[in-house]
Amino acid sequence: MSTSLTPTRPVPPAPAPASAKPGKRRARALTWAQVRSSLPAALRKLDPRELLGSPVLFVVELGAVVTTVLAVVEPSGFAIAIAIWLWLTVLFGTLAEAIAESRGKAQASSLRATQKQTTARRVDAPADTLATGTGLDRLPTVEVPSSSLAVGDVVVVAAGETIPGDGDVIEGVASVDESAITGESAPVIRESGGDRSAVTGGTVVLSDQIVVRITAPAGSTFVDRMIALVEGSERQKTPNEIALNVLLTTLTIVFVLAVATLQPFAIYSGERQSLLVLIALLVCLIPTTIGALLSAIGIAGMDRLVQRNVLAMSGRAVEAAGDVDVLLLDKTGTITHGNRFATEVMPVGQVTAQELAAAARLSSLADETPEGRSIVDLVERVYPSVAAEAHDGGELADAELVPFTAQTRMSGIDLPTSGPNAGPGDLRRIRKGAGSAVGRWVHASGAHVSDAAAAELAAHIEAVSSQGGTPLVVAEQVGRGPARVLGVVRLKDVVKDGLRERFDELRAMGIRSVMVTGDNAITARAIAAEAGVDDVLAEATPEDKMALIRREQEGGRLVAMAGDGTNDAPALAQSDVGVAMNTGTTAAKEAGNMVDLDSNPTKLIEIVEIGKQLLITRGALTTFSVANDIAKYFAILPAMFLALFPQLGVLNIMQLSSPESAILSAVIFNALIILVLVPLALRGVKYRPSSASDLLRRNLLIYGVGGLIAPFIGIKLIDLVVSALPGF
Known part of the structure; x- marks a missing residue:
């Protein structure tokens, strides 16, 4: 191929299989290093003002303060031990939250490392000139600090330079290294005029040059928002979390009243109970386990998304993902790779596949569109002998390129030739394009296509179209002779790997998938069948997408939507869970409440799983917390009243x-079980696709029965140790 005909647009690398993505940065649930580094934050959280948001732990801390005072006024080994373990109970609760937050802060530190002050080459021109969006790279520029850029400024970024701020590419195309943000080493393509125009500040241009219009002021870029979110500074409690907090507060009040009434009854019975024992009973009966772990569960859910390169704008979005009923996916760029690729050549009549492949390749050498490049790639991959026999350097030296236009609907090449029908100055003309356009060109040359050839050509076109592909017809004319049709090149949308299996998983979760596309119904159905989607909305406008989402929501269903284009933005905003691809437009990322940094639509399955895992983990630990209170009744109540009522x-x-050993053992178990469950709260209960009834049955069997049995064993073992100590 001659140098002058080599495309300058970078070719995007082949996407990694979906199976290679999940969990690539997944961290261990808990390490001793995390515990040590989180201890100072846990101690700071013992401030009563910090604990007011967690009524259960606030009550435990009040109890710890009172028992500490009692242990000082009337020192005894029992009182000191109770005071110490009550303080440890509160500390273990704050430690769980501190560990969860530290994981987010570690993520934020790595993101903050990507931020640095850079010098930007801002285009120095009037606003009306900047609005044209063409030829801006040739205008004079002035170097300014990236922190001084404002919304609307236009900057030029060349190969090797850092993009100074969030923006949209308005001119040019380049490969960009986004590894600092996404963790992926493979470069990505960013270009103007499409759904891959958004760029992120801090990423590096690897090739070519682009002109970027800044869309976010310094200090509020995409990375800035990511840092704030993963640090938890903007995390708000979700509706489910608020409801559970209300329940825990109510249970705490009920148990406070219940324990408070025991003293009058005890006095009436002649067995006055010490305040120390009543506090121990109260702390053991209120739902301290889930109260201590509730915040950590929510923070860890968002952190698991960050580990999978998904940024959730709120905890509400994570929870909503766990309850999704309907999933809407945009076809182009989400289910398919976004560009049509050549997959097959289909010759007509006596033409061989090699002849058709050679002509298609020649007509595409200067075609810089993804379709044109894919034809060259197909021929070189499937027909290597054709490419090896070509001598592009000499053969194309005097070639004249015929670019595609909307009027001709064809592109091609004119080559010097010396065939039998050629005279001086005659050319070999090759054209490829829409069937009707190429047909008119062939007839204009005076050629007559036989009925058999016409029927075969029509059959090829119908076969490609009916299967959702796009047929490109290739023809040639040598000299002044009649043109002839060589055959058809099949272009098709290529479905991303692993989608069918993922959609099978969605169905197992009870989620219906719907592909939304602007394509015609025939193409849409073919792609949907190949991908394994449940339903299709074809020839859809943004209004159609909105109407579909609203109909589903009016039926009481939660809707998730994945998309990457500006035309997807209204639907992303309307959806309960809107996942925007990071390769998409700024409008799409602003409209969604999640952003997938890997731009892998199959990640939506993981998002749903993490949402369900969050809800299941919270439910499982709540069940466990309530169930293990039963064992404490058998430990503390007999110890309190055994002297008065031997029948107990x-x-x-x-x-x-002994009574003292029983009470202390229950308090110790109550504290230690929080620490034991911290890794589970951070890691989450493993989710397996199944029905709601199966999930409930499994929850009750494992965490209900387990929460009932574990305290009996734990308290007994602790009692054996405590009773061996002096004074017990």
Whole structure:
């Protein structure tokens, strides 16, 4: 190929399989290093003002303060031990939240490292000139700090330079290294005039040059928002979390009243209970386990998304993902790769596949569109002998390129020739394009296409169209002779790997998938069948997408939408969960409440799984917390009233050594179980696609029955240790 005909547009690398993406930066649930580094933050959270947001832990801390005072006024080994373990109970609760937050802060630190002050080459021109969007790279520029850029400024970024701020490419095309943001080493293509025009500040241009219009002021870029979100500074409690907090507060009030009424009854019965024992009973009966872990569960859910390169704008979006019923996916760039690719050559009549491939390749050498490049790639891959026999350097030296125009609907090449029908100055003309346009060109040359050839050509075109592809007809004319049709090149939207299996998983979760596209119904149905989508909305306008989402929502269903284009922005905003691809436009990313940094639509399955995992984890630990209170009744209540009512001895089924040992063992278990469950709260309960009834049954069996049995075993083992200590 001659140098002058080599495309300057960078070719995007082949996408990695979907299976290679998940969990690539997944961290261990808990390490001792995390515990040590989180201890100072946990101690700071012991401030009562910090604990007011967690009523359960606030009550425990009040109890710890009172028992500490009692231990000072009337020192005893029992009182000191109770005071110490109550403080540890509060500390373990704040430690769980601190560890969850530290993981987010570690993510934020790595993101903050990508931010640095850079010098930007701002185009120095009047606003009306900047508005044209063409020829801006040839205008004079002035160097300014990136921090001084304002919305609307236009900057030029060349190969090797850092993009100074968030913006849209308005001129040019380049490959960009986004590894600092996405963690992916493969460069991506950013170009003007499409759905891949958005660029992020801090990323680096690797080739060519682009002109970028800044869309976010310094200090509020995409990375700035990511840092604030993963640090948790903008995290608000979700409706489910608020509802559970209300329930926990109510239960705490109920148990406070219940324990408070025990003293009058005890006095009436002649067995006054110490305040120390009543506080221990209260702390053991209120839902301290889930109260201590609730915040950590929510923070960890968002952190699991960050580990998978998904940024959730709010915890509400994560929870909504767990309840999604309908999933809408845009076809282009989401289900398919976004560009049509040549997959097959289909010769007509006596033409061989090699002849058609050679002509198609020649007509595409100077075609810089993705379709044209894919034809060259197909021929070189499937027909290597054709490419090897070509001598592009000499053969194309005097070639004249015929670019595609909307009027001709064809492109091609004119080559010097010396065939039998050629005279001096005659050319070999090759054209490819829409069937009707090429047909008119062939007839204009005086050629007559036989009925058999015409029927075969029509059959090829119909076959390609009916399967959702695009047929390109190739023809040639040598000298002044009649032109002849060589055959058809099949272009098709290529479905991304692994989607069918992912959609099978969605169905197992009870989620219906709908592909939304502006394509005609035939093409849409073909792509949907290949991808394994449940339903299709074809020839859809932005208004049609909005109407579909509203109909589903009016039926009480939660809708998730994945998209990357400006035309997807209204639907992303209307959806309960709107996941924008990072390769998409700024409008799409602003409209969604999640951004997939890998731009992998199959990630939506993981998002749903993480949402369900968050809800299941919260439900499982709530079930466990309530269930393990039963064992504490059998430990503390007999210990409190055994002297007055010896008949309560039958309730001492654990055969605990003494009243003091029983009470202290229950308090110690109550504290330690929080620490034991921290890794589970951070990692989340493993989700398996199944029905709601199966999930409930599994939750009750494992965490209900487990929460009932574990305390009996734990308290008994602790009692054996405590009873061996002096004074017990």
